[in-house]
Amino acid sequence: METAKFLALMPVLPSQDVAAAIDFYVNKLAFQLQFQDSLSNPFYAGVSRDGVQLHLQWHDPSEWSTVERPQLRFEVPEIELLFEEYQGLSVFHANTKLRTTPWGTREFAFFDLDQNGLTFFARTEVTGNA
Template sequence: MLLAVHPKLPMRQKHLTKEFYLQTLGFEQVGSDAFPDYLMVRKDQIEIHFFVFTELDPAQNYGQVYIRTEQIEALYASLVDQNVSIHPAGALQRKPWGPKEFSLLDPDSNLLTFGEQM
């Protein structure tokens, strides 16, 4: 029986990734900083893991996560109010396949897409 999935995404600098997810997106850290090359964060029912990849070229990063959410309009508004940069092609909109979605990039250009089924 499958219970959950925790994607593992690349990061170049742990302190920048940690700051973005904890301070900007409101995640909490899971575990300790005892492992300098690994980071785990959690918010509500999701958890994302990160591994250090110092040679990562953000322009060539294809890391992506689709995060299902509720109350997407409120989430979007709160991020815009905090001046979080929304992906240029990722403004909140109803997609032809049904959900409302928006996207943003983290400091390493991992694409985070948030979606709510309508």
């Protein structure tokens, strides 16, 4: 039986200030702006880097929960290079470190401006999950 092929996943991250989120992803994390719904006061936008695309969507503060924040994992084979790239850009938490995990990855993590969790990892051994 023929099955449908998945081509991509584009998570939508909640944001309290989409313009500030665009600035963070573009000017700090070296993503490229793909689109935004308004030049002066965007409520929805898309950014990408190396074929990985994220969407950023405004959420009203009354809908905001700091407990239920998304956590994203980005696989990046050159993890040391990315760590060095981001290290001097004031994006890391005081405890952000490049570490080797028991589940077979080398990784580091921090939060974006809206407290969405971003983990960047490289596989250190062949594993089924990362």
